[in-house]
Amino acid sequence: MKIEIVQRNYSAKEKLTDLIEKKVAKFEKYLQNGASAKIVLSKAGKLERYKMEITVKDVNTFVRSEVESDNMYANLDTCLAKLERQIVRIAGKNKDSVKVVIDPMTLLFFDEMPEIEPAKIVKRKEFDLDRLTEEQAVDQLELVDNDFYIYKDIETGFVNVLYKRADGDYGLIKTK
Numbered sequence: 001m002k003i004e005i006v007q008r009n010y011s012a013k014e015k016l017t018d019l020i021e022k023k024v025a026k027f028e029k030y031l032q033n034g035a036s037a038k039i040v041l042s043k044a045g046k047l048e049r050y051k052m053e054i055t056v057k058d059v060n061t062f063v064r065s066e067v068e069s070d071n072m073y074a075n076l077d078t079c080l081a082k083l084e085r086q087i088v089r090i091a092g093k094n095k096d097s098v099k100v101v102i103d104p105m106t107l108l109f110f111d112e113m114p115e116i117e118p119a120k121i122v123k124r125k126e127f128d129l130d131r132l133t134e135e136q137a138v139d140q141l142e143l144v145d146n147d148f149y150i151y152k153d154i155e156t157g158f159v160n161v162l163y164k165r166a167d168g169d170y171g172l173i174k175t176k
Contacts, residue, residue, distance in 0.1 A: 001024070001025055001027070001028040001031070001035045001036065001037060002035070002036040002037070003020075003021050003024055003025065003036070003037045003039070004036070004037070004038045004039070005017055005020060005021070005039045005041065006038065006039065006040045006041070007040075007041050007042070008040060008041070008042040008043075009042050009043045010041045010042050010043045010050065010072075012041050012072070016041075016072060016073070016076075019073070019076065020039055020076060023076065023080055024037045024039065024054065024056070024080070027056055027080075027083065027084075027087070030061075030087050031056070031058040031061060032058040032059045032060060032061070033058075034058055034059065035056065035057065035058035035061075036056070036057060036058070037054060037055065037056045037057075038053075038054070038055045039052065039053070039054050039055075040052070040053040040054075041072065044068050045167075048070055049068055049069065049070055050068065050069065050070065050071070050072045050075060051066070051067070051068040051075070052066070052067050052068075052072060052075035052076060052079050053065070053066045053079075054066075054079045054080070054083060056083060061087070061090055063083050063086040063087060063090070064083075065078075065079040065080075065082035065083050065086070066079070067079050067082070129150065129151055129152040129159060130151050130152065131151070131152045131153075131154045131157075132151045132152070132153070132154055133153075133154050133155075134153075134160075134162070134172065136151075136154075137149055137151045137160070137162045138162065138170060141162050141164070141170070147163060147164050148161055148162065148163040148164070149161070149162045149163075150162075153174070156174075158174065158175045158176065159175050160172060160173060160174050160175065161173040
């Protein structure tokens, strides 16, 4: 498994990076050949808060976990437990997406197979997409007091998603 550790506004000690590589490599047993993991370590905000993002992917699987706390070592264990839960869920839904059947004795972070409830769609909405510029979409997002706003870009005609980030700024997802 290819493991990439990226440090943003944070300098990890060798002990932490070695531990990350050792623990993340254990997920290789669940994945296809050619799997990769990207771990982003960063300091969040002005307080002593640390953020860890782990993304693991292979041909048929994409799982991601993001955790923020005051301890990077605790973040590692929490992220990995979340990833394992996602992999178990995927294994239950699609037998082709993981290379082994999950044996409860081989779980890394759980003593027994976790109960996975299937996700349910509990609400549906339908609406017309407005043709807007990015600036107009920001204004609309603030007016609707929501975390995201879907609109059609006035220049390209493609559907875009504008969303509020945790730091108060905005993010934009553009489709093709």
